[in-house]
Amino acid sequence: MTDIIKSIILGIIEGITEFLPISSTGHLIIANQFISFEESFTNMFDVVIQLGAILSVIYYFRKDIIPKSLNIAENKRIFDIWFRAAVGVVPALILGAAFGSFLEEKLFNPVVVSTMLVIGGLVLIFIDRKDRPSRFHDVATMDYKTVLLIGLIQCMAMIPGTSRSAATIIGAMLLGADRKTAAEFSFFLAIPTMIAASGYSLLKHHASLNSHDLLVLGVGFVVSFIVALLVIAFLMNFIRKHTFQSFGYYRIVLGIVILAWIFLW
Template sequence: MNDFLSALILGIVEGITEFLPISSTGHLIIVNQFVGFSEQFANMFNVVIQLGAILSVVVYFRKRLIPSGRNKPLENQRIFDLWKKTIAGVIPALAIGFLLGDYIEERLFNTTVVALALIVGGLILLYIENRKPLNRITSVEYLTYKTAILIGFIQCLAMIPGTSRSAATIIGAMLLGASRIVAAEFSFFLAIPTMAAASGYTLLKSGMLLSTHEFLVVACGFIVSFAVAWLVIAGLMNYISKRNFKPFGYYRIVLGIIVLAYFFLI
């Protein structure tokens, strides 16, 4: 398959799945079974296109995340408080990822684990949506540091491929009393330092020097991932203002069953 076509496909997959509770890593592992990148280049490429998705969060929520100058001290204080809670929430993932990241990558990055994690995560999403919602936390600003850190610990489950970082944080936030919108927003914000740290570590560890062709392939995936992720974020925020996460739960279960059946039958 043409490298640029592969980059386009993977960029679209990453952009669609990164912030939906359906596991971008799981989808990329599955799609990489059919896309012809070498293993080392594929790992590096997947990391870089995740950075494109991160940038889309910063751009979409720029008014919530970027201080606007000295003329709005109260607004800037809210932004700094949000960043401090976000950093607090990412500490568990940094610590556990540093200790167990390589072990998890060696032992669990396979289609069987992805499929099982998709199914289990889907069942949990359906359970969350079928119970009476708590909705005690109606704004991200009302999250306490304790709640942010607890969500961060739950996020660590996403180190199991197929679980979905987005699903783990959304489920964790809703279990702790957050509304759907707050859970989704904090999941977006928590993605920025979490994915930036994981991506930076992977890139440093890979130590790859890119040829001009490889750089252009990576750039293509990055741009596509950014554009698609921005559209998905906008669509998801509109969707959850009116509907629940049940369709994502059903999708995970069906996809997990299909993946198990396919890879056990071939």
């Protein structure tokens, strides 16, 4: 299998899974057991193609998050969203810098991913079944204490298989956001979180990249952007009529199947 075909397949997996609460990192780790590049490039590829998915968020929500001017009064809601995203990302930046490398070394394996898929699925179903009143119906109205707590809960996603979007959605719903607001905030919070992660990976590894590596990264980047854009549109339409529970059941089934494959075959 050529590197370009691998890049396309992994880009599709990333685009589909980044914003659904099913763990893109977990799916990529599992996929890397069958389709992968050289280890150091695989680690960077998995992070950098997430940037393509993140740019799809910026494009899809461009009217909500790109100000027409720097006048705060004219673009109050947009700046309110960015301020909240900036506050929400602080815990991930601090804890990621402190423990990211250690967790990547110790926990990035199929057993941990599968276990967290099951646990996260159970939690997602339990939280979404609870009938609780919603205090927040717009990201721009969320108070900063709530935003910071959601950002702290998001850090659970440092354990692969947890899912950054699932952790953010669960945290937001637990703290009073409705489904739509929880999903939107998971998108907005992903922007600074994943740009920081991708930028760090590029700075760390860019010197070792050759023209072929850049082509492979570029293909994966474009594929993940296109697929993620379609998935965002699907999810925002889906949650208007459905709960997140189906994603929880998917996580549980996938996790059990992988654990059975690991220990029985």
